[in-house]
Amino acid sequence: MSAALLELRDLRKSFPVGGSGFGRRARLLAVDGVDLDVSSGETVGLVGESGCGKSTLARLALRLLEPDAGTIRFEDRDLRALGRRELRGMRRRMQIVFQDPFASLNPRMTAGETISEGLRVHGLARGAERERRVAELLEIVGLAPDHASRYPHEFSGGQRQRIGIARALALEPRLIVADEPVSSLDVSIQAQILNLLLDLQQRFGLAYLFISHDLRVVRHLSRRVAVMYLGRIVEYGPADALYGRPQHPYTEALLSAVPVPDPTQRHQRIVLAGDVPSPIAPPPGCPFHPRCPKAIARCATDRPALREVAPRHVTACHLAPF
Amino acid sequence: MSGPVLALRGLRTSFDTPRGRLPAVDRVDLELFAGETLGVVGESGCGKSVTALSILRLLPQPPATIEAGEILFEGRDLLRLSDEEMRHIRGNRIAMIFQEPMTCLNPVFRVGDQIAEAIAVHRSLSRTERDARVLELLELVGISEPRKRARDYPHQLSGGMRQRVMIAMALANDPAVLIADEPTTALDVTIQAQILELLERLQRRFAMAVLLITHDLGIVAESADRLAVLYAGRVVESGTVREIFAAPQHPYTAGLLAALPSARTRPGERLHVIAGRVPDLVSRPAGCSFRERCTRALAVCAESDPALEPAPEGQLVACHNPVSQAEARA
Numbered sequence: 225m226s227a228a229l230l231e232l233r234d235l236r237k238s239f240p241v242g243g244s245g246f247g248r249r250a251r252l253l254a255v256d257g258v259d260l261d262v263s264s265g266e267t268v269g270l271v272g273e274s275g276c277g278k279s280t281l282a283r284l285a286l287r288l289l290e291p292d293a294g295t296i297r298f299e300d301r302d303l304r305a306l307g308r309r310e311l312r313g314m315r316r317r318m319q320i321v322f323q324d325p326f327a328s329l330n331p332r333m334t335a336g337e338t339i340s341e342g343l344r345v346h347g348l349a350r351g352a353e354r355e356r357r358v359a360e361l362l363e364i365v366g367l368a369p370d371h372a373s374r375y376p377h378e379f380s381g382g383q384r385q386r387i388g389i390a391r392a393l394a395l396e397p398r399l400i401v402a403d404e405p406v407s408s409l410d411v412s413i414q415a416q417i418l419n420l421l422l423d424l425q426q427r428f429g430l431a432y433l434f435i436s437h438d439l440r441v442v443r444h445l446s447r448r449v450a451v452m453y454l455g456r457i458v459e460y461g462p463a464d465a466l467y468g469r470p471q472h473p474y475t476e477a478l479l480s481a482v483p484v485p486d487p488t489q490r491h492q493r494i495v496l497a498g499d500v501p502s503p504i505a506p507p508p509g510c511p512f513h514p515r516c517p518k519a520i521a522r523c524a525t526d527r528p529a530l531r532e533v534a535p536r537h538v539t540a541c542h543l544a545p546f
Numbered sequence: 547m548s549g550p551v552l553a554l555r556g557l558r559t560s561f562d563t564p565r566g567r568l569p570a571v572d573r574v575d576l577e578l579f580a581g582e583t584l585g586v587v588g589e590s591g592c593g594k595s596v597t598a599l600s601i602l603r604l605l606p607q608p609p610a611t612i613e614a615g616e617i618l619f620e621g622r623d624l625l626r627l628s629d630e631e632m633r634h635i636r637g638n639r640i641a642m643i644f645q646e647p648m649t650c651l652n653p654v655f656r657v658g659d660q661i662a663e664a665i666a667v668h669r670s671l672s673r674t675e676r677d678a679r680v681l682e683l684l685e686l687v688g689i690s691e692p693r694k695r696a697r698d699y700p701h702q703l704s705g706g707m708r709q710r711v712m713i714a715m716a717l718a719n720d721p722a723v724l725i726a727d728e729p730t731t732a733l734d735v736t737i738q739a740q741i742l743e744l745l746e747r748l749q750r751r752f753a754m755a756v757l758l759i760t761h762d763l764g765i766v767a768e769s770a771d772r773l774a775v776l777y778a779g780r781v782v783e784s785g786t787v788r789e790i791f792a793a794p795q796h797p798y799t800a801g802l803l804a805a806l807p808s809a810r811t812r813p814g815e816r817l818h819v820i821a822g823r824v825p826d827l828v829s830r831p832a833g834c835s836f837r838e839r840c841t842r843a844l845a846v847c848a849e850s851d852p853a854l855e856p857a858p859e860g861q862l863v864a865c866h867n868p869v870s871q872a873e874a875r876a
Contacts (some may be wrong), residue, residue, distance in 0.1 A: 273734035410589035415805035415817040444807035481739035483764030499704045
């Protein structure tokens with residue numbers, strides 16, 4: 225088996241919250257010991273609800289945020305050991321696409337300037353060559369070459385997301401971290417962008433770390449899926465197995481809560497009690513135990529470690545396999 | 547069978563914009579019966595929220611104008627009521643909940659007091675009776691320790707809890723109709739499941755009619771009895787949820803259903819795409835608004851705007867060349 229393109233080991237990140245400087249400030253544990261691999265050309269889906277740490281993890285993976293601990297290996301090099309210049313070189317091959325196509329484009333830059341900024345920073349193409357490359361990228365993402373001179377406000381949400389994708393592609397990356405790239409789009413536009421992501425993957429052999437709260441969309445794109453809860457991965461495995469026979473009660477509840485667009489399928493919704501606990505003071509033992517319909521006494525005291533319950537399928541639950 | 551509790555006939559609501567008059571909703575007919583949930587679906591800008599706000603006359607006029615149509619509720623046309631009469635309806639006989647609870651919660655008052663206020667506007671109860679009713683409502687919407695929570699300010703509650711408080715407020719006066727505008731869109735999926743479950747339970751218990759506005763076809767499939775699909779300010783198809791999901795007849799409805807990753811699509815395969823985008827409503831082209839994106843358009847579609855008419859299969863469709871049942875099932 226080939227080595228992973230991206231390899232995260234025991235990644236941790238916390239943020240200070242509140243407090244006025246007296247005494248110890250509370251810390252919010254956003255990412256709490258995450259291991260994750262993404263191989264060349266594959267899509268790994270990362271799902272979870274607000275505040276589970278998935279966006280923080282995305283930024284840590286690219287070292288846009290500095291982790292407190294853990295290692296990030298990309299193309300077999302330790303990103304945390306690299307100096308600024310070397311890191312910048314590596315960043316060419318790992319790009320990010322953000323959720324909000326309104327906030328993630330500079331309103332004062334034309335589409336062409338946005339797309340070519342990376343080329344300029346890395347000194348990759350100049351003058352006519354740069355223009356030619358911008359036109360080519362616009363065409364790849366389904367826009368017209370004359371769109372290069374327009375500003376973000378002249379585009380619809382779907383078109384802006386295409387510009388964001390063209391910007392990410394400009395440097396010919398091997399990995400794109402896509403953080404909720406279709407969440408703010410209408411269904412018919414969402415389908416266009418998902419198709420584009422699939423086409424680009426095939427054409428350029430891209431790997432995606434695809435982050436979304438929408439389990440249907442993640443299923444459609446991903447070969448493997450990781451589920452996060454309160455800063456930890458609670459289940460990780462092949463998409464078919466994870467959706468077909470979830471091995472963590474949280475995954476099971478999450479899947480059952482997704483409304484199914486088929487009125488002939490009456491499925492049993494598992495309604496979890498209460499809200500997600502605060503990541504500032506996560507519950508002891510299994511962080512999911514206060515809401516878990518299957519919890520036993522042990523879950524309140526022992527934190528379950530991730531363990532393999534089927535080939536390449538891991539879960540952090542004392543009771544698995546189900 | 548008795549008539550609808552709420553009926554919209556030929557509703558037309560426009561906005562004055564710097565570029566001209568924009569008809570956000572045009573010739574919309576809807577009927578809502580007691581005890582049922584009618585899902586109103588469509589994408590951004592299709593007019594679903596404008597329809598809801600028109601019913602309660604909550605749109606600022608100007609720039610909005612309700613130009614034509616009737617909104618019949620309990621035998622009266624809401625558009626002909628005085629402001630005073632309308633205040634008796636709003637929050638009393640017809641209540642509304644929103645995507646963002648802070649739309650109707652005031653950040654500087656305790657939630658219990660806000661619910662009490664919603665009651666006091668329409669009913670004269672003694673202080674004790676009112677306080678008892680507030681606790682009863684909080685309990686009804688599944689808020690634990692209602693006595694304690696009633697003293698909380700909105701910011702002390704989670705998103706899901708705030709949504710529950712807003713629902714309690716909406717139910718305060720036993721409305722006949724509840725309009726729910728994207729009530730779970732801002733919530734996480736497990737919290738959404740809680741709120742949908744709550745709405746279903748309350749509806750059964752009080753036999754309310756619910757107008758459920760959403761962009762999520764999954765929510766409609768699970769929670770609604772009937773469905774109206776809006777496109778560019780018009781109802782393009784309506785019928786029972788079962789009929790429409792089994793055999794959508796308007797090409798737009800069919801396209802929307804096919805665009806969704808679901809059990810019918812295989813992972814990794816290309817999704818169905820509706821080419822192009824919604825037309826500019828200020829300069830709406832003649833004929834059918836969907837024709838430029840439609841793969842089934844005929845010459846006639848450019849000439850006349852199809853009316854919403856009964857199709858052989860039972861639902862209502864506004865299309866010159868509807869998808870037949872055989873095609874839809876193929």
